[in-house]
Amino acid sequence: MQATFEARLATLGVTLPDAPAPAANYVPYVIAGDLVHVSGQVAMVDGKFITGKLGADMDVAAGAAAARACAISLLAQVKAACGGDLDRLVRVVKLTGFVNSTPDFGDQPRVINGASDFLVEALGDAGRHARSAVSAAALPFGVAVEIEGIFEIR
Structure with missing residues (x-):
């Protein structure tokens, strides 16, 4: 029997x-x-x-941790959209990640990998997705990362 997505998340703490x-x-x-x-x-x-701000007061590892936190919130929204049943999720389709970064910072993809890697680890093949990772001069509340997503459900 295949583990549920929430059981897989629990194994990751x-x-x-x-x-x-x-x-x-x-x-x-x-x-x-x-x-x-x-x-x-x-x-x-x-x-x-x-x-x-990546490239000023935050390094790639800290930015990737912030992106992972965004991915957790994305899954929480999907769970809410599915009436509390995360197992209605079929797959992650697309993520668009915005990284609060200096003009010379070029590692936005490595930062957004924090979300992508987490989703694949937590969801297996259902977590594989298309993606964009872009720089932003500023983000709401001064956050380091913001990510939006498209998800397929049943």
């Missing part, structure tokens, strides 16, 4: 938090057919923002 509430005038996700489009999730741990 991860319990999904409640899905974060929107910080402005938008919804956290939209379901269109069999796709869930999740709004950008900012880097947070235990309700506190992970702030910093």
Whole structure:
């Protein structure tokens, strides 16, 4: 019998938090057919923002940890969209990662690998996805990373 996604997360020591509430005038996700489009999730741990600017006061490893935190919030939103049943998730389709970075910083892909690597580790082949990783001059609340995603559900 195949382990559930939440059981796989538990083996990694991860319990999904409640899905974060929107910080402005938008919804956290939209379901269109069999796709869930999740709004950008900012880097947070235990309700506190992970702030910093890559290339100035934050290194790639810390940025990747922030991206991992974003991926956990993305999965929490997918779980909420699926009525609390994460096993309705079929696959991660696409991530778009924004990295708060200096103009000369070029390791955005390595930062967003923190999310990508985590999703593959937690979800197996269902976690493999298309992706963009781009620089941003600034992000809301001074966070280091923000990631939005598209997910296929059943």
